[in-house]
Amino acid sequence: MKIRFKYALLMLGFVFFGILLVNFVWAQTQNKIMNEKHTNSLINETSPYLLQHAHNPVNWYPWGDEALQKAQAENKLLLISIGYSACHWCHVMEHESFENEEIAKLMNELFVCIKVDREERPDIDQVYMDAVQLITGRGGWPLNCFALPDGRPFYGGTYFPSDDWVKVLKAISNAYITEKDKVLKSAEQVSEGVKTSGLIVDKAESSLYTIDDLSTSVNVWKSSFDKKYGGENRAPKFPIPISLDFLLNYYCNTKDVEVLDHVVLSLDKMAEGGIYDQVGGGFARYSVDEYWKVPHFEKMLYDNAQLLSLYSNAYRLTNKPLYKRVVEETIGFLERELSLTEGGFYSALDADSEGVEGKFYVWEKEEIDRLLGDDSPIFSEYYEVSKLANWEEGNILHIKKEKSDLLDKYHLSEIAFDELMKKSKQKLLLARDERVRPGLDDKFLSSWNALLIKGYLDAYKAIGDEAYLKRADQIANFIMERMTQSGVQLFRTYKKGDSRINAFLDDYSFTLEAFIALYQASFDEAWLKRADAMMSYVIRNFYDDKSGMFFYTSVEDAVLVARKMEVMDNVIPSSNASMAESLYLLGNLLGKEKYVELSVQMLANMKEHTLKYLSYHGKWANLMLKQIESPYELVISGKDAKQVLKEFNKRFYPNVLILGSEKESDLPLLKNRFNNETTSLYLCKDKACFLPTSNMDEVVRRIDLK
Numbered sequence: 001m002k003i004r005f006k007y008a009l010l011m012l013g014f015v016f017f018g019i020l021l022v023n024f025v026w027a028q029t030q031n032k033i034m035n036e037k038h039t040n041s042l043i044n045e046t047s048p049y050l051l052q053h054a055h056n057p058v059n060w061y062p063w064g065d066e067a068l069q070k071a072q073a074e075n076k077l078l079l080i081s082i083g084y085s086a087c088h089w090c091h092v093m094e095h096e097s098f099e100n101e102e103i104a105k106l107m108n109e110l111f112v113c114i115k116v117d118r119e120e121r122p123d124i125d126q127v128y129m130d131a132v133q134l135i136t137g138r139g140g141w142p143l144n145c146f147a148l149p150d151g152r153p154f155y156g157g158t159y160f161p162s163d164d165w166v167k168v169l170k171a172i173s174n175a176y177i178t179e180k181d182k183v184l185k186s187a188e189q190v191s192e193g194v195k196t197s198g199l200i201v202d203k204a205e206s207s208l209y210t211i212d213d214l215s216t217s218v219n220v221w222k223s224s225f226d227k228k229y230g231g232e233n234r235a236p237k238f239p240i241p242i243s244l245d246f247l248l249n250y251y252c253n254t255k256d257v258e259v260l261d262h263v264v265l266s267l268d269k270m271a272e273g274g275i276y277d278q279v280g281g282g283f284a285r286y287s288v289d290e291y292w293k294v295p296h297f298e299k300m301l302y303d304n305a306q307l308l309s310l311y312s313n314a315y316r317l318t319n320k321p322l323y324k325r326v327v328e329e330t331i332g333f334l335e336r337e338l339s340l341t342e343g344g345f346y347s348a349l350d351a352d353s354e355g356v357e358g359k360f361y362v363w364e365k366e367e368i369d370r371l372l373g374d375d376s377p378i379f380s381e382y383y384e385v386s387k388l389a390n391w392e393e394g395n396i397l398h399i400k401k402e403k404s405d406l407l408d409k410y411h412l413s414e415i416a417f418d419e420l421m422k423k424s425k426q427k428l429l430l431a432r433d434e435r436v437r438p439g440l441d442d443k444f445l446s447s448w449n450a451l452l453i454k455g456y457l458d459a460y461k462a463i464g465d466e467a468y469l470k471r472a473d474q475i476a477n478f479i480m481e482r483m484t485q486s487g488v489q490l491f492r493t494y495k496k497g498d499s500r501i502n503a504f505l506d507d508y509s510f511t512l513e514a515f516i517a518l519y520q521a522s523f524d525e526a527w528l529k530r531a532d533a534m535m536s537y538v539i540r541n542f543y544d545d546k547s548g549m550f551f552y553t554s555v556e557d558a559v560l561v562a563r564k565m566e567v568m569d570n571v572i573p574s575s576n577a578s579m580a581e582s583l584y585l586l587g588n589l590l591g592k593e594k595y596v597e598l599s600v601q602m603l604a605n606m607k608e609h610t611l612k613y614l615s616y617h618g619k620w621a622n623l624m625l626k627q628i629e630s631p632y633e634l635v636i637s638g639k640d641a642k643q644v645l646k647e648f649n650k651r652f653y654p655n656v657l658i659l660g661s662e663k664e665s666d667l668p669l670l671k672n673r674f675n676n677e678t679t680s681l682y683l684c685k686d687k688a689c690f691l692p693t694s695n696m697d698e699v700v701r702r703i704d705l706k
Contacts, residue, residue: 039068046495048441053094057104060115063124071112071149078151079111079169082118082125082143085441085609086285086298086348086368088357089159090142096162100180103166110173111146118143119347119432119445121492123504126564127194132156134193146172147187151561152189153194158257192323194564199278200547204604209627211254217614217621218250218259224615226290230266234616235290239270239283241306242573246618249654253625267314271326272399277361279397280336281329283307284351284449285571293398294391297351297438301338301448302572304330305636308455312462327459331468332527333451336438343478344449344494350439362436363428371431378410379424387521422527422700444494446503448482449475450510451572457514457521461649469521476518480530487530488537505552505566507571508538509578516585521649523641523660531586535595538579547568548601550579567606568616577619584623588633588657591668603627622654627657630686632703635669636660638679647696653703 030367041061042054053060058070061067063080071078081098083090097103106114118125128145131153132138138158146158160168178277226233234239244263249261270276273292283306315323329687336562338346354362365387370375383397384390390398407417453472453599460468484490484501490503490511515531518524524609542550544565552564552575566575580602589593603623610617610624634656636644641660648658659667664674673682673692680692681699 019373030116038493040117046493046500047085047120047443048118048439049083049087049090049117050115052085052091053098053115056094056098056103057108058098058113059108060113063114063116063121067112067114068149069149072528074112075149075301076112078105078147078149079113080116080124080128080147080153081262082116082128082145082426083112083141084117084119084348085439086350087141088296088298088351089140091352093142093165094160096167097160100162102565103162103169105218106166106169110169112149119441120368120443120501122506123557123560123564126552126566127561128153128156130194130447130562130564131190132158134190134197139536152187152191153561154183154190156658175520179670191561197562197564198567199565200549200567200605202546203548203601204607206600207607209607209624211260211628213611214250214614214621214624214628215254216257217611218247218256218615221614222258222262225262227262227265229291230269231292231400233290233525236286236288236296237275237290237292238286238571239266239275239303239307240569240615240618241303241310241572242569242618243615245310246312246621247309248317248652249622249625252317252652263314264318264320267311267323271311271322274328274391274396274398277333278399279425279432279670281326282333282337283330294396295358297361299337299349301331301334301345301347301445302451304334305448305451305455308334308452309458311454312458313652313654315462316650324463327462331456331459340444340478342482343474344444344482345452345475346440346442347445347448348441349437350441353436353438353681356393358391358393358396360435362389362391362396364389364394367431368395368428371427375420375424378406378412382406382421430592442495444478444483445491445511446479446492446494446634447572449479450507450514453514454517457517462523464646464650468589472514472518473522476514476527483705488534491533502554502557504554504575505538505542505550505579506575508534508542509582512538512582512586513578516582516589519589520658521645523636523645523662525661525665528586528667531582532590532592535582535586539598543569543598548598548605550576567609568613569618569620570616573619574617575622577617579604581623582620584626585657588631589659589667599623600627626655631655631657633657633669633682633684634699635673635682635684635689636679637665637670637673637682638662638675640679644679644681644696648699651700656703 022661036055038055038057040054040056040059042050045051045062066349116124129143132143132145135156140158142159145153147153155172173551175368222234244266246261247259269292273287275292275295276286282299285300285303286296288294288296297516308327311323311326315327325404334345337349340346351357363385365380365385368380368385372379382399382401384400389395393565453475456468456472482494490507491499492501492503492507512531512534513526519527541556544551549565552566568574580599583595583599586601587593603620606620610620614621632655637657637660639662641662645660659669661670661674678694680694682692683690684698684701693699
């Protein structure tokens with residue numbers, strides 16, 4: 001009894017301490033808020049981008065009923081300002097205009113002002129980005145759009161200098177008062193354009209696909225290849241991993257060496273350029289020049305997730321040590337700087353620190369000399385570090401010299417050179433960690449983390465490190481435990497225990513891809529079952545019977561000006577193309593012909609667009625390759641199935657669908673194939689199988705004979 005009494009007192013003590021701690025934190029927060037001159041409605045949001053604006057003198061509202069109802073009740077125009085936390089020019093416009101008391105007063109008097117984080121609410125961003133592109137012919141962030149009280153847009157732009165912004169505010173308000181009919185007509189026309197932009201209206205007739213058709217489109221695309229620096233022959237340069245991923249797959253189908261050379265050149269130049277963090281690993285969002293030298297310094301999770309997959313697959317194909325190093329260093333960056341303790345990953349690192357773009361990443365020659373001592377001359381020559389600096393804010397580390405030239409000059413072996421560079425970068429990384437860090441966007445996004453699951457799995461296939469498979473499994477379980485309702489309905493975003501916002505199509509489509517890939521890497525059939533249940537939910541809530549495509553928003557979401565379909569690739573692949581791929585894979589793995597039929601219809605709808613604008617439809621083109629040349633099905637069954645799979649995955653065969661089990665399975669292609677005594681490989685194609693074998697080389701030869 002005494003023990004129980006002491007235990008009860010102890011527990012009461014913990015509870016009392018917890019209450020005190022909560023009250024202390026609440027009081028500190030309230031004091032901080034009270035010390036701020038201005039606090040608006042964004043203070044209750046979790047988005048880092050919205051919280052950055054919570055103490056602006058602008059009376060910002062988050063998107064929602066309160067702001068929309070206020071606009072209609074007061075007959076005020078909406079000013080919808082959209083950006084994201086790592087956006088440099090978003091910060092500039094905030095400092096110049098949104099922190100200015102006089103400008104804020106004007107905005108508050110004339111408009112109901114709404115702030116949107118485009119990463120949290122891509123559905124809103126899609127609508128108003130389309131509107132601004134229709135109005136001005138260009139887009140970007142910050143995105144500032146003016147709309148009627150009911151949300152219909154009629155004017156907008158991107159970044160405005162403060163003087164121009166004041167003129168625009170006054171002109172828009174005056175037009176609504178003096179020329180309201182023209183404003184209403186403009187809103188009607190723009191809204192109609194937004195509704196029809198990118199919309200697939202009807203189902204197309206099914207048709208055959210030929211490699212000749214696809215090759216014709218690839219040959220057109222080749223004219224825009226940058227044959228000196230890789231990527232597209234323009235600036236700025238974005239990596240666009242899905243485009244290079246398609247070209248890699250296309251090479252495997254056609255053996256077009258020119259295409260492989262372009263992919264290899266692009267990957268080499270990116271890995272050697274300033275867009276890649278030579279000290280800490282990981283890629284910046286894009287390069288402002290054609291050389292991949294000067295990055296726009298923000299680092300996004302979605303870029304690094306996809307590039308992890310791309311470099312892993314390229315390593316499996318080419319065995320280039322550079323690609324393995326990039327994979328390992330990029331994972332090092334992700335684990336060190338973007339990982340949540342709970343198991344997922346944050347969204348982004350800002351471009352700026354201490355108010356200066358790139359300051360965290362650039363170097364002065366004197367600093368390199370001091371840190372590296374006798375090793376500084378060779379390091380500086382390799383990475384083009386000089387006293388004059390190679391950029392306006394300092395030296396951006398990038399590789400211009402051939403390693404072989406330096407080996408001769410400094411009388412070093414390649415092993416000694418690589419070790420010197422590795423140790424030098426470790427010293428610089430330690431020194432850099434003492435600097436003021438760029439801002440962290442500490443929200444978890446389901447779609448981006450799902451892309452990262454694929455990245456870790458591809459790295460696992462390429463390198464074989466079990467930690468990568470474990471990490472992919474951890475992220476997937478985080479999604480299941482923190483981001484789902486009833487096992488199938490996803491949330492979009494999570495921060496500090498708070499999951500919010502009904503998920504969009506890309507959240508589901510990339511999660512489906514990730515779960516299917518997890519099965520194929522681990523043979524854990526639970527991931528297939530979860531994918532199947534989630535697929536049924538998505539079809540019920542996002543599918544459009546008339547077109548055979550998927551809307552970006554669910555039937556459960558509040559209605560916007562337009563219900564959009566996302567069909568083109570951008571820096572992130574098209575969510576409809578991702579759905580089509582998952583339907584195809586899941587249908588074949590589970591023997592569900594209905595899923596395959598839906599996928600076939602979607603591709604038929606997109607055939608003309610894909611062949612005409614191939615570089616913007618790489619995800620669709622990957623699926624088209626599977627229709628042109630049906631994939632092999634490799635079944636691995638037996639007690640050593642996982643080890644055999646690991647060995648097979650060192651090779652890159654994008655057109656092989658893998659199933660397997662180390663026990664009895666009811667999957668159609670696995671049923672009655674388990675033997676406890678031996679591990680057998682069954683290679684099948686078009687529902688016909690070769691005789692089973694335990695010889696991996698025999699299977700590889702048959703695939704290579706295609």
